[in-house]
Amino acid sequence: MATPTLEKADEAGAPEPGFADSPYITVTFRIRRFNPEVSEEASWQDFQLEIDPKERVLDALHKIKWELDGSLTFRRSCAHGICGSDAMRINGRNRLACKTLIKDINPEKPITVEAIKGLTVMKDLVVDMEPFFQAYRDVMPFLITTGNEPTRERRQSAEDRERFDDTTKCILCAACTSSCPVFWNDGQYFGPAAIVNAHRFIFDSRDEGGEQRLEILNDKDGVWRCRTTFNCSEACPRGIEVTKAIQEVKRALITRRF
Amino acid sequence: MSAETTSAGATANDVRLYDVDNPAPVIEAPRKRTKKTGRASRGNFEMQAWLFMRLSGIVLVVLVLGHLLIQLVLDGGVSKIGFAFVAGRWASPFWQVWDLLMLWLAMLHGANGLRTVINDYAQRDNTRFWLKMLLYTATVFTVLLGTLVIFTFDPNIS
Incomplete structure (x- = not known):
């Protein structure tokens, strides 16, 4: 487990030698934002995070919502793959954000997150179910x-x-x-x-x-x-x-x- | 309430925020399930159509591959096909039945396939209706014309 994390930290080119064994890597999350009260059009917004690749996509979304942009809207209840609230389209495939580890979906490229298709989007990642x-x-x-x-x-x-x-x-x-x-x-x-x-x-x-x-x-x-x-x-x-x-x-x- | 919604939608170009008195327009789902959905049943038609596709497909594999083999490969291939060749084959009731069966099954199989494609892809009710009408007309015309030719074929026509 520790080895690939170390490799990724090296690839990210940690500036100071002290950070060499830090588990954190820089990941870009490209999230499809939609707010009908601001614009009729949906648009992609990038967020850069320092995050442990063993964390889940849901943790990244929390981090964005709690630390970067409080207006990001998504559903989640139990956050452990049982309630079924946080299904979303991650890198073009429907997954549960709470069951998808960042290391499993190629964090070297921007990770796209959008609402599930076929249902009306209410705001950001929330659809009318x-x-x-x-x-x-x-x-x-x-x-x-x-x-x-x-x-x-x-x-x-x-x-x-x-x-x-x-x-x-x-x-x-x-x-x-x-x-x-x-x-x-x-x-x-x-x-x-x-x-x-x-x-x-x-x-x-x-x-x-x-x-x-x-x-x-x-x-x-x-x-x-x-x-x-x-x-x-x-x-x-x-x-x-x-x-x-x-x-x-x-x-x-x-x-x-x- | 609805008048306010309309006015908010009209001024959506300049960025402005909606509030309690000025709510955002309601977004309707592209094709919502309605109360009629799941009620107006057409009996077993969809099941029979689905079964027909499977069964006719099996028969068509034999009919069409046999047809292609006879027409294009055996006995000098495509160069032998002419009026006399067709007249010779249709003298036998076996080949008449073969061709008739192939015509009907292939046309209905293809038409049903296109019907499902239209159902899946045509978004507007009107588009779907008229595309299907066009499809049915073409199918009926082709099937009837082909049947007429097979049954009234005259080898001595001048």
């Missing part, structure tokens, strides 16, 4: 059952639980949906995240609303608009096989009919 959550709500992401409620918990075998384990990991950060080229062009498409969360209940043995959810996703803006470009699987910070989940919903729709 409402279309995203509306699609999420439309697939009814809650347990639907009939009959009397059992007095105990609803039992399920380990295999049945395993069936939809992958899609339970979604944190609704919108990294997948905002990396989908179909969603970029047509916000009417449900998007990968909504389908993943429908998948989580469609393949749950305890749930009885699968048929309704499949019917919703069978619509013209449902799963059939997926072009299997795999952007969503690549973007998912939780490593969910999103495209596979979408394909499984397609297969369920076809085998249900024939």
Whole structure:
């Protein structure tokens, strides 16, 4: 760990010999700023930071906001990859700022940070998530059952639980949906995240609303608009096989009919 | 409120800050999900179209590659193609069915592919509608004309 850091400190050409083993390097962050109260246009702004490359992009954003420019606006809540608030486009790829280490994204070049695409930018890195959550709500992401409620918990075998384990990991950060080229062009498409969360209940043995959810996703803006470009699987910070989940919903729709 | 929003938008050229009495204009999403989204269902059409693409694709691989092989490679290749060659092939019902199937599947497969491309890329509702109308017209015309020729082909035409 220490060796590459030392090398980078040397490359940065630390002026005084005393700083030779400092872990800090100079990194340029190129952030796409947008403030509708000042200008209709978004523009790129560079910030130079002395920062440890083992820190995360979110730490750099904090440093900029707290020490350089307090007007920089972004979302973050837990800052540890669980809340899904800080999905953003870093070096052209959707990632969570709180899970991306600076050393992993080539800090020798300027690191670009911009808002996720396909959703309306409100300010700087903050987008309007409402279309995203509306699609999420439309697939009814809650347990639907009939009959009397059992007095105990609803039992399920380990295999049945395993069936939809992958899609339970979604944190609704919108990294997948905002990396989908179909969603970029047509916000009417449900998007990968909504389908993943429908998948989580469609393949749950305890749930009885699968048929309704499949019917919703069978619509013209449902799963059939997926072009299997795999952007969503690549973007998912939780490593969910999103495209596979979408394909499984397609297969369920076809085998249900024939 | 809306009148103030408009006036603020009109003077957006000179840099000025908005405040409580003079709010920034609301930015609408390019194509918001509406209440109708996810309701107006067209039944199974999208699923059937998706399935048709896969199935017709498999059949077309055989039909088109066979067609290219016969027309361009075997028996002297492209130089043999002429009126007599076509007349000879269409004397047999087998090749009539082959060509008819290829015409229909290829045209519908291509048209459906273009339909999805238009759906994905045309931004305005009007553009999308008219592009699709143009596509459907061209498809119907080509399919009908080709079918007519295959069925009414007269080898003794002067």
